[in-house]
Amino acid sequence: MVTHYKCPNCGSDMAFDSESGKLSCPSCGRQEDIETFPPENIELTVETDEAKEYHCENCGAVLLTEAETTATHCSFCGAPVVLSDRLTGDFAPAKVIPFSVSREEAEAAFRKWTGKGRLSPRGFMSGDRIKKMTGMYVPFWLYDIDGSAEVAAVATRTRSYTTGDTIYTETEFYDVYRDIDLSYLKVPADASEKMDDLLMDKLEPYDYQELKDFRMPYLAGYLSEKYDYDDESLFSRVESKIVPYIDAYIATTISGYSTVSYTNKQIHAHKKQAYYTLFPVWMVYYDFENKEHTFAMNGQTGKVVGKPPISGAKVAGWFIGIAGGAFALMKAAAYLVGGVLW
Known part of the structure; x- marks a missing residue:
């Protein structure tokens, strides 16, 4: 229909x-x-x-x-x-974040972004080689996750003191146990097979206060796709994103020790709920030196991601400048201390 x-x-x-x-x-x-x-x-x-x-x-x-x-x-x-x-x-x-960056605003923001590439070729920095700019809604899953961790460790505190001519080192040992429950809300993962996962991840964050209940008129005038991967298929990727955050939180709860050696660490992430959501993305196709370069822009915030080409001449000039500056500092230091640097 x-x-x-x-x-x-x-x-x-x-x-x-x-x-x-x-x-x-x-x-x-x-x-x-x-x-x-x-x-x-x-x-x-x-x-x-x-x-x-x-x-x-x-x-x-x-x-x-x-x-x-x-x-x-x-x-x-x-x-x-x-x-x-x-x-x-x-x-x-279930939800959608509508576009808030227009095509004109997206083009202006992209041109401004290309001009910031200090090591990009001069021709690229003009921002005048946009071949195509497509506004599309990319399918994402948003996950509400319950995380848990059970940790056992042996920790030490060490102090040194001197009595007379003797230096003493005293080490105290502690058995540490942590049972942690954490919740994470709206963890995103793109569900399109065509989209580069790393590129989509770098577009974050989106402002979830602007989430709307899905209605089809939001899509009128844009491209949109349905998901290729369901929420079960993607959960392992989301879990791999969450586990490092749980691990980092564990470390904050075991502080003040000289050393910490884990004897047991079990981290789990459980899917509580998943929402099928559409996120706004401007895809930018840019011609430069007979090659098409692909960039993506957050259609809500205007954030641009992608890898601009690098100018070999600019990189060489940058290194020469660094080396020349370092040499000048060394020569000045040698002069101040009465030495000679050739």
Whole structure:
């Protein structure tokens, strides 16, 4: 099922406006509050025929999409469309963080970011080689996790003192035990097979105060995908992120000792709840030196992540500058102490 949001005034296609947070008509300027917008009349069944043809209701063109796509644009007339039947049943998101960075703001922020790369080639820093910028909602799971740890250790405290001409070292031994319970809320993990996990992780943090109950008009005008991995499949990755935090917390509870040797350490993370959520991401494709570079921008905060190219000449100049500065300091120090440095 293809959903278009038509303007009640002029009949134009409406799209989500990141600045106002409303469904907006680009033709007459009418805006609709998404929270009070009439709900879609959609049969709550999961579409199992991934090869099903979709047609644009504006021009009748066939919509060519991948199986994971849930919102896109008609490639012929440009109308924003939502593939409603791919957002129902198990694939119905619970929450969404709407876009708050517009395309114009995203382009300006990206150009500013490229200019900060001190070791990037000069041509890259201009920020004028954006090939394509795509706003898309990336599927994530947000986990509420109960963490626990049982720890046993032998700790020591050592002190030294002098009596007469003799130095004494006194060591006290302690048996340490900790039974710890911790809770973590809304730990994210992207659920798209296409997205680089490290790139998506670096986009954090998102402001969860802006989480909204999911409504399909938020997707109008953007691309969106449904998840490739369910919450069970991703939990091991989330657990690997949480365990180091629990381990670090354990260390803060065993302080004031000279040494700590663990005899037992068992750390567990248990999934309490998982929310299927869509996060806003601007994907930036940048041409430089006959190569396409991919960057991502947090569509809520404007944070940019990715690896810009490095200029070999700038790196060499940086090292020469460091070495020259160090040599000048050494020569000045030698002069002050009366020495000679050639």
